[in-house]
Amino acid sequence: MTDSELRALMKSDLNAGAKELYQQYYRYVYAIVFRLLRDCGTQEDVEDCVADTFAEILSHADNIRGENLKAYIGRAAHNKALNYCRSLNRQEKYTTPLDDAPEPVGEDLESDAEKRELKEKLLAEIQNLGEPDSTILVQKFYFGRSMAEIAEAVGLTTHAAQVRCGRALKRLKKTLKDWR
Amino acid sequence: MRKKDMMQLLGTLSEEDAAKLAEQHLVLTEQEHERILGKIEQRLTPHTGEDADIIESRPALTKTTRFGWVSHAVTAAACVAIFAGAFAGMFWLNSHAPVQPDESACSVQTEGLPPVVAHVTGDRYALSGMTKTGALFMTVTNAVREDDLLHVTLTLESDDAVFYGKPEQLFTDNFLADTGREAGLTSPCAMAYDGKTGDLPHSVILEAGETATLELWYPVEKENKTIRLFAGTSQEHPYTEIKLED
Known part of the structure; x- marks a missing residue:
């Protein structure tokens, strides 16, 4: 299903649109969320964040008119996961943004x-x-x-x-x- | 190559590589799919309450509020106005027996959802959604900039026992802010209930005269000078305007 067809379906039949949206993009959303939450969250946190992402996209389906759907979904998943991570790390208020975090160093030093x-x-x-x-x-x-x-x-x-x-x-x- | 090295290497994949890997190899079980779909449905479905009332619709009264402060102190006291509107898709319905609205009551109708009443009483604003009896009142009692975060403190009061079934929806899906950081509204990135972070309570229960504190943190860009705190999930809901001053 193309982006426009999917948008039209979400508009005309939210349930069917939600299922189709999930079917097409759950791997993509899960991958983004998992990558950001794997070190600070549980499996349940990942599932909650994935569900939150889809729910938010479906609640604001009108906002994505004309925009590239995959890019919008990716951005929504990324932001949701970052917020989750900050929330899970809330003991330290001034956390290092994940994108700036240093790469983990292995035991064997390699270039x-x-x-x-x-x-x-x-x-x-x-x-x-x-x-x-x-x-x-x-x-x-x-x-x-x-x-x-x-x-x-x-x-x-x-x-x-x-x-x-x-x-x-x-x-x-x-x-x-x-x-x- | 040791298993540990492999896990470490895979753990540093870029977003693009991670997405490719997942698209090719992520397989969820039936139960996992059902769980996630169930959670999506839960988040999109309004909850019907017991002993609910039909509230007459009236246009929302708005009273914008201004906070001004220097970066380390609140310099101006302000009246606070938070309006509870209808919370699209995420809040509970009032239905059944009609009630007599009082003059201070107002409500905002959101398309497809029955209204939620906000009672204006001086500088306290009340939300009555899925309540057994009485109403829950909210007042913003503090807002302060902490580096790149806006820290908002809300005091919750009740004039009778109040019960909300899903506080995580109350906390995360309401009071969204336009902080200018991203297009659209921003959810709080951290929250605390009665000073406690960690697991949020499963319900909010306040007896008459009891109070609780809800703290929300929103990310902001340093150059943003005005933040709007929306009592709802879209910019169609009433808001409190918070002005930042150096």
């Missing part, structure tokens, strides 16, 4: 360029693992989900998902070791 290269290589090799292994690894090591949740999401038993995860990790380590 920025090497780190960036490694990151790109890692992402590419995760893709090369194929499905469902790449999804299992991302769900586990980026989204921090339990194996039971991952298994249910990809349609495997918990044991099977665990075994696939272990094997995928071994292959990934070997590939990256060979590359280095």
